[in-house]
Amino acid sequence: MATPVKDPLTGAETTGHVWDDSLQEFNNPLPRWWLWTFYGTIIFTILYWVMYPSWPIGNTYLKGIGNDITYKTDAGEEKTTHWNMRALLAHDMQNGAEAIKQQEYLAKVGAASYEQIAQDPDMSSFVRSYGVGMFGDNCAACHQSGGQGVVGQFPNLVDDDWLWGGDTTAIENTIRHGRLGYMPAYSKTFDETQLNQVANYVLTLSGEPAVDAAAAAEGQKIFQGQAGGCYMCHTKEGTGMHAQGSANLTDKVWTIANLPAAETPEAKLEAVKAVIHNGVKRQMPVFGKDGRNLSDTEIKVLVAYLQQMSGGATAQ
Known part of the structure; x- marks a missing residue:
């Protein structure tokens, strides 16, 4: 066994390595606190591997022991699974102090009428805070934030002009059952002259000047007669019907033809002609049972928020 080399000045044991004739490397042991900390990290790592999800094994992985989490799925079923961040979040969202408080307010809103919600400052405030999240999750993708x-x-x-009716009963039916907005295309019904005449007349219904007054007069006959039959959905006055979701053509609110963006009467006429020529077909999904499966209370919150x-909207 080799005799340890000691530094002649301090007497401390060295490794025997020398640089520049005098610079030596001491062979001092690590502090005990450092060693025990290092050993502790090894023990902690092994315990973590055992208690929480860690190493992959074949097609699965170590799922941990003693940390099962129970929560309810979106379908309302109780589920118990190994510890993971998704299950932990679901559990906290359902059982945390704020979650319980939220559930209490949801129950309170669910039991109240729309009129009571509107008149109660606390419930109205809750509807605003909870509803904005629901709107963002379910509606904003189409209707914008x-x-x-x-x-x-x-x-x-937000313009208080609802195709299917703006009272709370109508809004709830729209959300719960969805809507199919449909207007037939008149591309094969009207020739170019008739299309121009009806479009001119439609412009006048909302107070816009007709590009061709004579054509507008003929368009009225088509609109209100059997040749066009437009009045059957939009009424002879052009005010539309909530029962069919047909637009009010007299209120200057345009949901399909973008008249506000048209800079000239001719451009407005072309925008209206395009809608009549191509028709309308758009669908809003079902959010009630057999659709997005929003609960009755969630639908009520969303209606109150809207x-x-x-x-x-008026409460009914």
């Missing part, structure tokens, strides 16, 4: 919609595709929900957003 502010509810302003997209002209030509998705209706504006009522606040539009500022014009």
Whole structure:
């Protein structure tokens, strides 16, 4: 066994390595606290591997022991699984202090009428905070985060002009059962002259000047007669019908033809002609049973939120 080399000045044991004739490397042991900390990290790692999901094994992985989490699925079924962040989040969202408080408010809102919700400051505040999240999850993709919609595709929900009716009963039916917006294409019904005449007349219904007054007069006959039959959905006055979701053509609210973006009367005429020529077919999905499966209370919160957003729906 080799005799340890010691530093002649300090007497400390060295490794025997020398640089520049005098620079030596001491062979000092690591501090005990450092060693025990290092050993502790090894023990902690082994315990973590055993208790929590860790190493892959074949087609699966170590799922841990003693940390099962129980929560309810979206379908309302109780499920117990090994510890994981998704299950932990679901559990906390359902059983945390804030979650329990939220559930209490949901139950309170679910038992109240729309009129009571609108008159109660606490419930109205809850509807605003909870509803904005629901709207973002379920509606904003089409109607935009502010509810302003997209002209030509998705209706504006903040203008107090509802195709299928703006009272809470109508809004609830729309959300619960979905809607199919349909207008037949007149591309094979009208020739170019008739199409031009009806479009001119439709412009006048909302107070827009007709590009051709004589054509508008002929368009009225087509609109209100059997040749066009437009009045059967839009009424002879052009005010539309909530029962069919047919647009009011007299209120200057355009959901398909983008007249606000048209700079000239001719451009507005072309926008209206395009809608009549191509027709309309758009569908809103079902959010009630057999659809997105929103609960009755969630639908009520969403309706109350839309009522606040539009500022014009009436409770019924």
